[in-house]
Amino acid sequence: MKTSELKKVDIIFDCVQCAPIEVVKKSLAMHPDEIIEQIISSGLRGRGGAGFPTGLKWKLAKEEVSDQKYVICNADEGEPGTFKDREILDLVPNKVLAGMAICAYVIGATEGFIYLRNEYNFLLKKLIPTLENFNKNLQEIGLDFTIKLFSGSGAYICGEESALFESMEGKRGEPRNKPPYPTRNGYKGKPTVINNVETLVYCNMIMRIGVEPFKQLGTKDSRGSKVFSVSGDTTKAGIYELELGIGVDEFVNEFGNGDTKAVQIGGASGFCVPRKDFANKIIGFEGVPTGGSMMIFNSSRSMYNILKDYLEFFVEESCGQCTPCRVGTQQLLKGIEAVKHGEMPSSYLNQLMKLSETMKVASKCGLGQSVPNAFSSIVKNFKEEMIY
Amino acid sequence: MSTINLIIDNKTVSVEKGKTILDAAKKINVRIPTLCHHEDLCVAGNCRICVVQVEGSRTLTASCSTPAEEGMIIRTNTPKVRNARKDIVALLVSEHNTQCTTCYRSMNCELQSLSAEYNIDNNRYLSILKPNITIDRSSWSIEKDDSKCVRCQRCVRTCAELQHVNALTVSGKGKDMKISTFMELPLNEAICTNCGQCVIHCPTGALTERRYFDRVWEAIGNEKKHVIMNTAPSVRVALGEMLGYPIGTRVTGKMVTAMKRMGVDSVLDTDFTADLTIIEEGSELLQRLKKVLVDHKSSVKLPMMTSCCPGWVKFAEHIFPEHLGHLSSCKSPQQMFGALSKTYYAEKKGIKPEDIVSVSIMPCAAKKFEANRPEMNSSGFRDIDAGLTTRELGLMIKQSGLNFAELEDSAYDSLMGESTGAGVIFGATGGVMEAALRTAYEVVTGKEVPFKNLNIFPVRGMEGIKEASIKIEGCLPEWSFLEGVELRVAVAHGLINARTIMDEVAEGKSPYHFIEIMACPGGCIGGGGQPIPTNEEIRNKRTQAIYEEDMGMPKRKSHENPEIKKIYKEFLKEPLGEVSHHLLHTTYKKRNHF
Numbered sequence: 001m002k003t004s005e006l007k008k009v010d011i012i013f014d015c016v017q018c019a020p021i022e023v024v025k026k027s028l029a030m031h032p033d034e035i036i037e038q039i040i041s042s043g044l045r046g047r048g049g050a051g052f053p054t055g056l057k058w059k060l061a062k063e064e065v066s067d068q069k070y071v072i073c074n075a076d077e078g079e080p081g082t083f084k085d086r087e088i089l090d091l092v093p094n095k096v097l098a099g100m101a102i103c104a105y106v107i108g109a110t111e112g113f114i115y116l117r118n119e120y121n122f123l124l125k126k127l128i129p130t131l132e133n134f135n136k137n138l139q140e141i142g143l144d145f146t147i148k149l150f151s152g153s154g155a156y157i158c159g160e161e162s163a164l165f166e167s168m169e170g171k172r173g174e175p176r177n178k179p180p181y182p183t184r185n186g187y188k189g190k191p192t193v194i195n196n197v198e199t200l201v202y203c204n205m206i207m208r209i210g211v212e213p214f215k216q217l218g219t220k221d222s223r224g225s226k227v228f229s230v231s232g233d234t235t236k237a238g239i240y241e242l243e244l245g246i247g248v249d250e251f252v253n254e255f256g257n258g259d260t261k262a263v264q265i266g267g268a269s270g271f272c273v274p275r276k277d278f279a280n281k282i283i284g285f286e287g288v289p290t291g292g293s294m295m296i297f298n299s300s301r302s303m304y305n306i307l308k309d310y311l312e313f314f315v316e317e318s319c320g321q322c323t324p325c326r327v328g329t330q331q332l333l334k335g336i337e338a339v340k341h342g343e344m345p346s347s348y349l350n351q352l353m354k355l356s357e358t359m360k361v362a363s364k365c366g367l368g369q370s371v372p373n374a375f376s377s378i379v380k381n382f383k384e385e386m387i388y
Numbered sequence: 389m390s391t392i393n394l395i396i397d398n399k400t401v402s403v404e405k406g407k408t409i410l411d412a413a414k415k416i417n418v419r420i421p422t423l424c425h426h427e428d429l430c431v432a433g434n435c436r437i438c439v440v441q442v443e444g445s446r447t448l449t450a451s452c453s454t455p456a457e458e459g460m461i462i463r464t465n466t467p468k469v470r471n472a473r474k475d476i477v478a479l480l481v482s483e484h485n486t487q488c489t490t491c492y493r494s495m496n497c498e499l500q501s502l503s504a505e506y507n508i509d510n511n512r513y514l515s516i517l518k519p520n521i522t523i524d525r526s527s528w529s530i531e532k533d534d535s536k537c538v539r540c541q542r543c544v545r546t547c548a549e550l551q552h553v554n555a556l557t558v559s560g561k562g563k564d565m566k567i568s569t570f571m572e573l574p575l576n577e578a579i580c581t582n583c584g585q586c587v588i589h590c591p592t593g594a595l596t597e598r599r600y601f602d603r604v605w606e607a608i609g610n611e612k613k614h615v616i617m618n619t620a621p622s623v624r625v626a627l628g629e630m631l632g633y634p635i636g637t638r639v640t641g642k643m644v645t646a647m648k649r650m651g652v653d654s655v656l657d658t659d660f661t662a663d664l665t666i667i668e669e670g671s672e673l674l675q676r677l678k679k680v681l682v683d684h685k686s687s688v689k690l691p692m693m694t695s696c697c698p699g700w701v702k703f704a705e706h707i708f709p710e711h712l713g714h715l716s717s718c719k720s721p722q723q724m725f726g727a728l729s730k731t732y733y734a735e736k737k738g739i740k741p742e743d744i745v746s747v748s749i750m751p752c753a754a755k756k757f758e759a760n761r762p763e764m765n766s767s768g769f770r771d772i773d774a775g776l777t778t779r780e781l782g783l784m785i786k787q788s789g790l791n792f793a794e795l796e797d798s799a800y801d802s803l804m805g806e807s808t809g810a811g812v813i814f815g816a817t818g819g820v821m822e823a824a825l826r827t828a829y830e831v832v833t834g835k836e837v838p839f840k841n842l843n844i845f846p847v848r849g850m851e852g853i854k855e856a857s858i859k860i861e862g863c864l865p866e867w868s869f870l871e872g873v874e875l876r877v878a879v880a881h882g883l884i885n886a887r888t889i890m891d892e893v894a895e896g897k898s899p900y901h902f903i904e905i906m907a908c909p910g911g912c913i914g915g916g917g918q919p920i921p922t923n924e925e926i927r928n929k930r931t932q933a934i935y936e937e938d939m940g941m942p943k944r945k946s947h948e949n950p951e952i953k954k955i956y957k958e959f960l961k962e963p964l965g966e967v968s969h970h971l972l973h974t975t976y977k978k979r980n981h982f
Contacts, residue, residue: 155561172558177433177453320539320565321434321558324472327479330563331513338514355513358475361448361468362436369447 007243009217009225011205012198013091020098021137023208024105028143032062032106039203042211043223048074048159048196049266049291050366054203057193060183061107064191071103071112071145072168072187072194076152076159078117079267080313081293084227085197087239089116089123092201097134097147099200102207103193104145112147113187115164118154156317160365161186161194163319174319175365198227198292219245222284230255232264232296245286249278251294259298262381267293268310269370272303274381303382304340308333310374318367325368328359332375336386346387349379394460409451409462410438418464421473421505423480423498424540425452426589427923428909430549435540437476437502440464448472477506482513484592485521485535491593496920498591499538516563526574528760529582529598529753534566537594543567543586550909552884553703555580567594570982579706579982581883583699583907584753584777584916597753597917600774601784607745607773608651615745616733617647618658618725618804622751622815622912623778625933629919629926630782631792636929638937641797643781648798650788657800658748659807661721661728662814662823664955665696666946668972669718669820670828671963673902674867682869689713691878691893691900694820696720698758699907699916701976703883708890709978717973719771721814722748722755723764726771727971728804732959736803741767747774749781751815751915754907766971777917806951809842809937809944816934817881817911818847818854821904825858825877826945832860832867842944848935850910850928852885853878855900877902882909 027035040055061069073096077085089096100112114131116123127149135146150168152158158167162176165187186192195203202224206214214224222244231237234255242251252260262274265288273281273288281287297306311333320326335352338344356372363369379386390405396413403412408431413420424435433453442449443461448469451462463469481503488494517535524532544567547556555578559568569578587595607613628637647655672692679688695701695716704712719727725748730741748755752775758764759772776784785792800806810826813819822844829837836842838858846856857876878900880889886905892898908914910927913934938944946952960967 157561174558177431177450179455314562316562318562318565320561320563321432321541323434323436323476323479323539326539326562326565327483327513327516330516331479331482334514334516344514351511351513354471355475355479358472361446362439362472362476363447364433364436364450 007246009241009243011209011214011225012088012095012201012227012241020094020204021134021141023204024098024101024138024143025141027102027207028105028141035102035106035207036062038211039206042206042214043218044199044202044206044214045222045285046196047198047202047226047291049079049269049289051285051289054195054199057183057195058103058106061191061193064184066191068111068188068190069107069109070187070190070192071100071107071109072164072192073100073112073114073197073200074159074161074164074194075114075120075197076117076164077120077197078156078159079269079291079293080310081231081264081267081295082229082291084229084239084292086120086123088197088201088227089120089127093127093130094134095201095204096197097131099195099202099204100147101138101143101145102203103195103200105143107191107193109193110144110146112145113150113168114147115150115152115158115168118152121151124149155319157319157367160367163365164194165192174321175367177364196291217243219282219284219286221286227292228290228294229292230294230296233257233260233298233301234296244284245282247279248273248281248283248288251283252278252296255294256296257298259300260296261299261301262297262303264295264297264306264374265293266290266373267295268313268374269367271373272377272381303378303385304336307336307374307378307386311336314367314371322364322368324359324363325371328355328363328368329371331355332371339387349383349386353379392456392458394456394458394462396462397464403456407456409440409449409454409456409460412456413451413464420451420464421502422452423502423538423591424542426542428550428589429542429545432541432545435476435480435538437473439469439472441466441469474506474508474511477502478508478511478513480538481508483516484538485517485533491536492596492599493593497593524575525598526576527580527582527598528576528757530575530580530584530587531596531598532575533594533596536592537567538592539565539567540591541567542589542591543595546585546589550585550882550884551581551583551907552887553579553581556586579980581699581703581706581907582754582757583883585908587753587916588918588920588922597777597779598756599780600756601776601780604745604747604774604776605784607747612743613745614653614739614743615651615747616654616656616729617652617747617749618656618661618722619643619749620658620722620751620815620912621662621812621819622915622918622930622934623749623781625815625913625930625937626751626778626918627782630779631785635926636933638933640937641799642792642795644800645795645798646785646788646790646792649790649795650784654801656725656803656805657807657811658721658725659811659814660804660949660951661724662811663808663946663949663952664724664972665718665721665820666810666823666827667952667956667963668968669694669716670824670831672716672718673824673828674832675964677901678869681873691898691903692716694904696814696820697754697906698752699754700883700886700905702754702757702979703886703907704890705976705979706981707887708894711890711894712976712978714893715976717975719764719972719974720758722750722775723758723771723974724972725804726759726764727767728955730767730769730771731971732955733803741769745773746771747776748772749776749778751778751912751918753777753916755917763974779917779919782919804951806949807941808946808949809939809941810946811949812937812941813934815912816848816931817906818849818879818904819911819934821847821877821879821902823946824902827947829858829860830945831947832864832870833862834864835862847877847879847904850924852882853880853889875902876900877904879904881906881911883907
């Protein structure tokens with residue numbers, strides 16, 4: 001992972017040998033409010049994609065009064081093109097567990113779960129003994145907190161936090177109405193902090209290295225670094241930890257192979273950035289946010305096929321409960337096919353663009369609300385490919 | 389309760405904390421369209437038609453599922469809101485079988501109303517209706533047509549929350565998401581109790597009752613056939629809703645006239661066999677009490693539970709197969725009526741039973757299944773040849789071209805047409821219990837039941853489980869074993885409440901002697917065969933009409949019905965006698981638990 005001008009960072013995978021349990025121990029000596037204060041001042045935002053301020057989430061959960069609270073690590077990494085949580089759980093699982101333990105101490109939870117994507121069950125062989133050992137360590141340092149594993153069943157929608165709770169409760173994985181939010185009404189109706197795998201590692205690392213080294217990285221609204229999953233037309237596919245706020249052009253210079261036509265940032269539910277916008281878009285919450293997925297496409301790729309693939313994915317993976325998402329995804333797919341095959345006039349794309357706007361504002365959860373990201377950014381920038 | 393102030397369409401409104409934006413809008417007469425929302429059910433928030441703009445929110449907000457908050461500024465009619473709603477209706481239509489002209493729910497369909505209201509003509513999407521959807525007609529009672537389903541999950545919530553049966557469930561995701569049963573079993577093999585609550589909660593024609601009115605028309609048109617119709621107590625207080633009358637209007641006299649004008653040979657009253665049920669079931673109760681209290685027979689089960697409701701009976705057969713001994717062996721009034729129509733009635737009228745077509749008009753979907761239970765043929769003929777719903781009768785009246793409002797009142801025909809107020813109140817939850825107590829108390833003590841005007845209020849009303857007790861004092865000599873006994877009774881409606889009661893029975897902890905159970909909320913007045921919509925307000929109005937009907941009857945105790953006295957004298961001889969046993973009592977069977 002050594003190269004060039006692009007600022008590469010080594011926080012997440014750094015110091016594999018040092019024991020994260022020591023960070024927990026150090027945190028236990030602090031007041032929970034102090035920890036919250038540090039996480040808030042670090043500017044850390046959720047690394048799953050939505051970017052909710054992590055410290056604030058912890059604060060809200062801490063303020064709830066309840067006989068039981070939970071910490072859940074969202075390892076249902078299902079976004080097409082992202083595989084960073086897999087690597088993190090494989091290489092530095094103790095850091096994730098330590099992040100959970102610190103959170104548990106802060107909010108007053110005694111039980112935690114890792115909701116592991118079904119397809120990642122091969123990680124269990126290593127993960128289970130690590131977890132058992134870590135739970136033992138927690139007992140030794142006197143923190144009343146136990147972490148358990150929960151294996152998902154393979155539905156993309158269960159990465160949505162409230163659908164994840166439903167799934168854990170043995171029900172059909174469908175998003176809930178919000179409010180109430182998980183910090184008040186989460187797993188089993190109890191206050192719950194649910195964080196992405198990577199977010200928890202950053203929490204742990206901020207407690208270890210301090211706020212400043214983290215805060216120095218990134219931009220005003222996108223502090224710190226982030227782990228990216230790079231794939232597509234590149235010779236450097238893999239996992240990279242980069243500073244947030246870099247330009248798309250910088251990214252393409254580093255990873256592209258000279259013929260990059262577009263980068264899909266944030267997976268199927270993210271945005272497509274065409275070549276003409278490389279220079280004026282940054283990767284971060286001010287620009288194009290991402291949960292980590294970076295897919296690079298060369299000029300040989302058909303953007304119609306790419307969009308069609310994404311839509312086919314959503315047609316399958318929508319939970320189906322709300323109208324805009326269930327029917328909207330099917331209509332977008334059928335619509336672009338009809339235009340491509342000349343069964344509908346190209347002007348029908350305008351109606352589909354309006355439909356995607358409806359999906360964005362009227363869908364029940366983030367899935368339906370973000371399908372239009374890919375749709376409108378691809379259709380807008382590659383309209384001719386949609387028609388001819 | 390603290391109060392929340394918010395502004396909707398420039399009007400300030402105050403609501404209790406916990407109320408939704410939709411509740412608040414209703415309060416100031418701002419109508420927000422809904423589809424997945426139903427007053428009887430928990431919030432779903434999945435159709436999204438009720439979206440509104442909350443100031444400061446990036447997305448639109450579903451008003452049915454979002455609690456009102458202090459200071460909210462809401463707009464319900466912006467271009468953004470209108471566009472979204474129109475799109476949502478258009479999307480629903482695009483996955484819908486839009487053959488409205490042939491749909492049973494045409495003109496009473498919430499999707500049809502919405503699409504008319506939003507005029508989606510210029511906003512159409514390509515049809516994504518799945519080809520080759522087969523209609524599930526496996527059940528005698530309920531028909532399921534997925535091509536008309538809008539996936540609002542009202543049926544699923546009904547089956548789970550009101551009935552605790554969970555026969556209907558969601559399967560698949562994305563484009564394959566649909567309403568299904570366990571293992572996709574056909575309805576007749578699923579745990580379905582046929583209560584039909586899903587039917588009256590369905591906004592479209594996806595779930596409807598199996599219709600048999602064409603067969604009935606055929607029989608009416610066949611001169612060789614003698615068609616008898618009997619009408620259940622709660623039909624007369626709900627039928628008017630099908631024909632333009634306000635909710636809760638009693639149309640008994642006009643209904644009878646209409647049926648006669650339609651060509652029905654004899655219009656009779658299920659209330660007659662309701663009265664008969666009281667005599668048989670009441671006797672069974674007293675017999676059971678004697679066997680338990682005096683003879684100490686452990687094989688005889690108490691509490692005894694009513695068996696008038698075929699939805700409840702099938703529920704018990706599925707869920708509590710080990711405890712069927714608690715059910716009264718009495719057939720329901722419908723089946724008693726059927727059995728007697730092919731025997732007693734046929735004999736008295738000199739008509740061959742094979743020429744009689746016995747049709748019942750019921751507020752119920754489960755009655756269709758009951759009529760088709762194989763054992764219901766003790767006379768050698770099917771007890772009941774066709775069971776129709778209130779809705780089907782309403783349709784037949786419309787088809788017959790009658791101007792219902794102009795019809796004169798007429799009385800039921802004779803032989804099995806006479807009834808009492810006790811028979812009428814069978815239509816409301818608690819009614820069977822009240823009727824039974826009016827008679828049993830008097831049989832045992834020789835005195836009227838100690839409630840003013842015979843109105844036993846503790847067993848009335850919409851509470852899910854009601855309890856009452858009467859101390860029996862001053863017994864006649866033959867009932868002396870009951871002297872001083874505190875007779876404890878309970879009434880439950882809605883199968884979720886039935887389950888609570890039954891769990892207690894199964895544990896052997898039930899403190900009651902006699903329990904009435906009706907599958908549908910509110911009893912038969914809220915039955916699965918009643919006019920759509922049905923909700924709490926409507927159920928209350930129909931109930932009120934039932935009790936008015938009772939108060940208006942000259943006789944209000946089953947044992948005073950002269951035709952009942954006559955049938956025992958001339959035909960049945962005695963309650964629980966040999967003829968009764970053969971014709972009026974039945975057995976139950978264990979069914980699968982899934």
